[in-house]
Amino acid sequence: MSSSPYILILFYSRHGSIAEMAKHIARGVNKVTGIEAKIRQVPDVSSTAEATSPALPDEGAPYCTLDELSECTGLALGSPSYFGSMAAPLKHFIDQTSTLWMTGQLIDKPACGFTSASTMHGGQEQCLHSMMTPLIHHGMVWLGLPYKNKELISTTSGGTPYGASHLASSTQENNLTTEEKALCEAQGERIAKMAVKLNS
Structure with missing residues (x-):
């Protein structure tokens, strides 16, 4: 067990939006005493044949291991929305x-999702539901974003009560709005606080 x-x-991030959101969720987590953020990604999958990824990605966060998942105190899962569902690399993981x-490693741990x-x-809310389903099967406790976060009411870009989201004007757009950043940080802070309570 981690000390x-x-x-x-x-997360899985193809064009950078999800990776950027992960940084803001980590900022929210790091506002809470007694817990820290650990950012990890999943490798791509091949659509034609078995492909082997290098042990370390060319850029960004390291790849996640099953041990890191089993030892976490809480989980924030991020994926672009592909036709209303999470991306294949994240689903594959x-x-x-x-x-x-089978061993109940994730039971009663808090979880949340974020998407773009x-x-x-473009299916943001349905994508969050697709991430929610397997985590509920694992016995995790899903946390959305309550409307006390006023940005949920004022946003004209991303943001849902099911989890943080980003509206990218194009596939190369990863600049988050002020509201989107605030909601990512609020989500990170909320899951961290809940994890500390459930872990105490």
């Missing part, structure tokens, strides 16, 4: 967690 509790911020499910899409109705 210090941490929120695992685990989650599909390998049956040993954690290039259109207003």
Whole structure:
């Protein structure tokens, strides 16, 4: 077991928006005493054949291990919305967690999700639901974003009560709005506070 509790911020990011959101969620986590943020990503998957990724990615956060997932105190899961669902690389990683499910490693740990899409109705909320489903099967406690976060009411970009989101005007757009940054940080702070309470 890891010596210090941490929120695992685990994501797949194709164009950079999700990686940027992960940084702001980590800032929210790090506002809370007694817990830290650990940012990890998942490798791409091949659509044609078995492909081997290097042990370390060319850039960004290290790849996540199953041990890092099992030892986390809470989990923030991030993915772009592809047709209203999480990206295949993240789903592929989650599909390998049956040993954690059989041993109950994630039961009663808090979890949340964050996503990005290039259109207003690009399936952000449905994508968050697709990430929620396997984590509920793991026995995790899903945390959304309550409306005490006033940015949920004022935003004309991303933000949902199911989890933080980003509206990218194009696939190369990863500049978060002020509201989106605030909601990411609020989500990170909320899951960290809940993890400390549940872990005490």
